[in-house]
Amino acid sequence: MPNSAIDIQSVTKSFGSTRAVNKLSLTVPAGSLCGFLGPNGAGKSTTIRMIMSIIYPDSGSIEVLGSSALKNKDRIGYLPEERGVYRKMRVGDFLKYIAHLKGVKTSGLDERISTWLKRVELPDVERKKCEELSKGMQQKVQFLAAIIHEPELLILDEPFSGLDPVNTELIRALIDELHRSGTTIIFSTHILHQAEQLCDRIFLINKGRKLLDATLQEIRETYDPRTILAEPLDGTSGLENIPGVNTVSLHTDGRSFELELDGNTHPQQVMHDILALGPMRSVELRRLSLDEVFVRLVHEDLGEKAAAMAREELSHV
Amino acid sequence: MSKVRTIAWREFRQTVFRPVFLLAIIGIPVGIMVVLGLAGYLMATQEEPALVGTIALVDGNGELTDALRSELEPKSIEADQHRKLEQMQEQSVEQLRSGGAPGQFAITPNDMTAAFQRGEVNITVDQIDPASESYDEGDLKQLVREQKILAAVIVPEHLLEPNLTDRDDAEAESEDDAQERATSFDLFVAPNVDNDHVSLIEDRVGQAVVRVRASRAGLDPQRTLAMFKAPRSATRRMLESGEDTSETEVMRELKQMIPLVFMVLLWVGVFTAGQHLLMSTIEEKSNRVMEVLLSAVSPMQLMVGKIFGHGAVGLLITGIYASVGIAALIAFAAMKFIEPMSLLYLGIYFFMAYFMIASLMAAVGSAVSDIREANTLMTPVMLIVMIPWFLWMPIIQAPNGPLAQAFSWIPPMTPFVMILRVSADEPVPYWQIPATIIWGYVCVVAMMWIAAKIFRVGVLMYGKPPSPLQLIKWLRYS
Numbered sequence: 094m095p096n097s098a099i100d101i102q103s104v105t106k107s108f109g110s111t112r113a114v115n116k117l118s119l120t121v122p123a124g125s126l127c128g129f130l131g132p133n134g135a136g137k138s139t140t141i142r143m144i145m146s147i148i149y150p151d152s153g154s155i156e157v158l159g160s161s162a163l164k165n166k167d168r169i170g171y172l173p174e175e176r177g178v179y180r181k182m183r184v185g186d187f188l189k190y191i192a193h194l195k196g197v198k199t200s201g202l203d204e205r206i207s208t209w210l211k212r213v214e215l216p217d218v219e220r221k222k223c224e225e226l227s228k229g230m231q232q233k234v235q236f237l238a239a240i241i242h243e244p245e246l247l248i249l250d251e252p253f254s255g256l257d258p259v260n261t262e263l264i265r266a267l268i269d270e271l272h273r274s275g276t277t278i279i280f281s282t283h284i285l286h287q288a289e290q291l292c293d294r295i296f297l298i299n300k301g302r303k304l305l306d307a308t309l310q311e312i313r314e315t316y317d318p319r320t321i322l323a324e325p326l327d328g329t330s331g332l333e334n335i336p337g338v339n340t341v342s343l344h345t346d347g348r349s350f351e352l353e354l355d356g357n358t359h360p361q362q363v364m365h366d367i368l369a370l371g372p373m374r375s376v377e378l379r380r381l382s383l384d385e386v387f388v389r390l391v392h393e394d395l396g397e398k399a400a401a402m403a404r405e406e407l408s409h410v
Numbered sequence: 411m412s413k414v415r416t417i418a419w420r421e422f423r424q425t426v427f428r429p430v431f432l433l434a435i436i437g438i439p440v441g442i443m444v445v446l447g448l449a450g451y452l453m454a455t456q457e458e459p460a461l462v463g464t465i466a467l468v469d470g471n472g473e474l475t476d477a478l479r480s481e482l483e484p485k486s487i488e489a490d491q492h493r494k495l496e497q498m499q500e501q502s503v504e505q506l507r508s509g510g511a512p513g514q515f516a517i518t519p520n521d522m523t524a525a526f527q528r529g530e531v532n533i534t535v536d537q538i539d540p541a542s543e544s545y546d547e548g549d550l551k552q553l554v555r556e557q558k559i560l561a562a563v564i565v566p567e568h569l570l571e572p573n574l575t576d577r578d579d580a581e582a583e584s585e586d587d588a589q590e591r592a593t594s595f596d597l598f599v600a601p602n603v604d605n606d607h608v609s610l611i612e613d614r615v616g617q618a619v620v621r622v623r624a625s626r627a628g629l630d631p632q633r634t635l636a637m638f639k640a641p642r643s644a645t646r647r648m649l650e651s652g653e654d655t656s657e658t659e660v661m662r663e664l665k666q667m668i669p670l671v672f673m674v675l676l677w678v679g680v681f682t683a684g685q686h687l688l689m690s691t692i693e694e695k696s697n698r699v700m701e702v703l704l705s706a707v708s709p710m711q712l713m714v715g716k717i718f719g720h721g722a723v724g725l726l727i728t729g730i731y732a733s734v735g736i737a738a739l740i741a742f743a744a745m746k747f748i749e750p751m752s753l754l755y756l757g758i759y760f761f762m763a764y765f766m767i768a769s770l771m772a773a774v775g776s777a778v779s780d781i782r783e784a785n786t787l788m789t790p791v792m793l794i795v796m797i798p799w800f801l802w803m804p805i806i807q808a809p810n811g812p813l814a815q816a817f818s819w820i821p822p823m824t825p826f827v828m829i830l831r832v833s834a835d836e837p838v839p840y841w842q843i844p845a846t847i848i849w850g851y852v853c854v855v856a857m858m859w860i861a862a863k864i865f866r867v868g869v870l871m872y873g874k875p876p877s878p879l880q881l882i883k884w885l886r887y888s
Binding site: 170 | 413420424693694698699700702703704706707708870872
């Protein structure tokens with residue numbers, strides 16, 4: 094396998110006058126679990142469809158597993174955002190049909206299907222028609238259709254959408270397991286904290302443009318935390334007098350204080366100064382969430398108005 | 411190729427191995443044949459009611475009475491049945507030629523029963539002299555009402571005059587005159603006489619009137635009837651293989667139906683399969699399973715697989731119906747109606763017609779989200795393809811006329827018009843068959859190419875159905 098599972102170079106795609114993807118370049122390292130993030134309408138599904146060679150870019154190039162996705166379709170698993178099943182088909186037949194289309198031989202396929210159905214807690218549905226299953230059950234069947242041929246690269250477009258917390262956890266565990274077994278996984282979501290829990294690399298896009306392409310560690314290092322959360326034991330004040338602290342505000346829990354630092358002050362020095370003030374129940378350096386990183390990036394890229402809109406969108410998630 | 415085969419097999423299996431399909435394609439024709447056979451058997455075995463009794467005939471000199479008695483003899487009734495059967499045969503052929511649908515024929519099962527079957531007929535004719543003092547029309551009607559006699563007949567004297575026809579034609583005459591010279595006689599029938607028997611009495615009295623007229627004109631009725639009967643021809647078609655002596659006028663007329671049968675076969679197979687293809691494409695779009703499929707196969711593979719799968723369905727349907735038809739022809743020793751080459755052409759034009767219609771159905775199915783939207787897009791196409799239905803009669807009457815020749819080159823009508831032409835009597839110019847076949851398949855390739863372009867874009871489009879302009883725009887997408 095090449096070092097990169099997906100290599101996208103300066104890809105642009107427009108629908109009429111709308112530019113869905115704009116000069117996007119990114120590389121998905123082989124064996125990684127990447128989050129492809131962005132709010133609704135950011136261009137995630139369009140990019141994924143281009144990766145799958147379902148639609149084609151207006152310009153730029155896409156390489157998947159060393160060549161085009163068309164040549165490697167059998168090595169790729171794909172769970173589209175718009176997914177469905179044949180309502181009148183039996184679950185077992187549906188999975189068998191998709192597996193055959195993905196080049197899986199008949200021998201041993203029945204056992205494989207039974208095993209996977211048991212893994213997703215659907216042991217008795219093989220003979221049932223798809224329309225007899227609940228929506229959540231159908232989604233698990235659709236997930237199995239994406240992995241039944243044991244792909245090297247798995248692309249999941251909003252895999253958790255519509256799932257209840259129990260099934261979300263089940264699918265999350267399966268994704269984690271597939272990743273550990275060496276499958277390269279890229280999944281898109283507009284719920285950023287899901288990616289934060291799972292991924293080791295993040296691509297963040299907005300309005301068809303890439304805003305961020307980094308590992309989680311790099312993000313943490315790049316977006317240096319500038320906020321300290323301190324909870325004094327006896328309500329001691331004087332926090333605002335510590336050098337380098339710009340503002341002090343009461344946290345939403347009503348007990349802690351949020352200290353916003355200026356750009357030049359080292360957080361460790363401030364934490365030391367806080368402890369010197371008096372006894373503290375806790376002092377912690379607050380990390381930025383991906384949501385906050387996203388809003389900040391949009392702010393830097395497109396200004397305050399766009400950042401406010403992005404904040405609004407994320408608050409609806 | 412194995413993916414195309416997998417898709418084709420699924421499409422075939424999901425369409426054919428369903429109770430609804432088996433019922434519609436195999437069950438309904440078999441059911442119709444069983445019902446018709448059963449009805450025929452029951453009609454053949456049921457006992458017809460006898461007609462036994464007396465008819466009172468108002469007749470002054472006994473001339474009409476003698477004639478009616480003669481007409482009611484078993485020999486005359488049998489001859490009349492024979493004549494009626496011949497008339498029906500000619501009528502059926504004429505109705506088929508004029509394009510009447512089977513359900514619209516004027517010949518009803520009652521006509522058939524009347525012509526083929528008759529219970530015992532034993533009627534006594536009582537002559538009633540209108541000049542006698544005891545004669546009273548009211549009394550006569552009462553006898554009929556009380557079912558003491560079967561019927562009473564009053565024939566106006568002028569109806570028996572031999573020069574009646576001159577008067578009949580005088581359309582310009584006043585209404586009063588026309589009424590005076592009315593051409594009907596009065597027949598009063600008892601309530602228990604069934605309609606078939608009423609028809610029989612009407613016919614026999616009418617024939618008796620004709621007999622009296624002929625007699626009064628100094629003609630021998632039997633000789634006159636024989637004289638006016640046109641002779642039948644002994645037609646022989648001069649074939650390369652020899653002389654076909656078996657052709658009668660009726661058979662020739664029936665043979666003219668063969669092209670229509672071929673076109674119907676083609677039509678049923680192609681459009682049933684095309685309809686299934688359309689529905690299955692719409693289903694995949696509306697179920698949102700399309701993108702899952704496109705992650706495994708290219709749009710072209712998907713479209714070709716679906717077209718092949720439903721093509722096999724169409725071939726199965728055409729094969730079943732053609733086999734039933736051939737079996738029927740063999741059973742009635744009429745296989746000579748079919749030229750072996752016609753069967754070959756049926757195959758060639760089936761694939762041509764199917765691929766043309768299938769490419770249209772696949773394109774439309776991919777572009778719309780439900781069957782109502784599909785119907786809107788299909789209407790103009792259907793109007794074009796319906797043209798051979800409206801014009802089949804002029805086409806087979808003049809298979810090499812300008813109309814037939816022009817429509818042979820317009821896809822998607824080409825296969826439907828050509829199957830009519832090649833199975834008609836008159837040979838098509840030798841170059842036109844291969845030329846239209848090549849042209850047809852060139853059009854197939856072009857239509858498939860356009861369909862593939864639309865299919866590739868359409869399957870991922872949801873919402874409002876595209877306008878024709880948008881469809882053209884889709885063709886330009888890479």
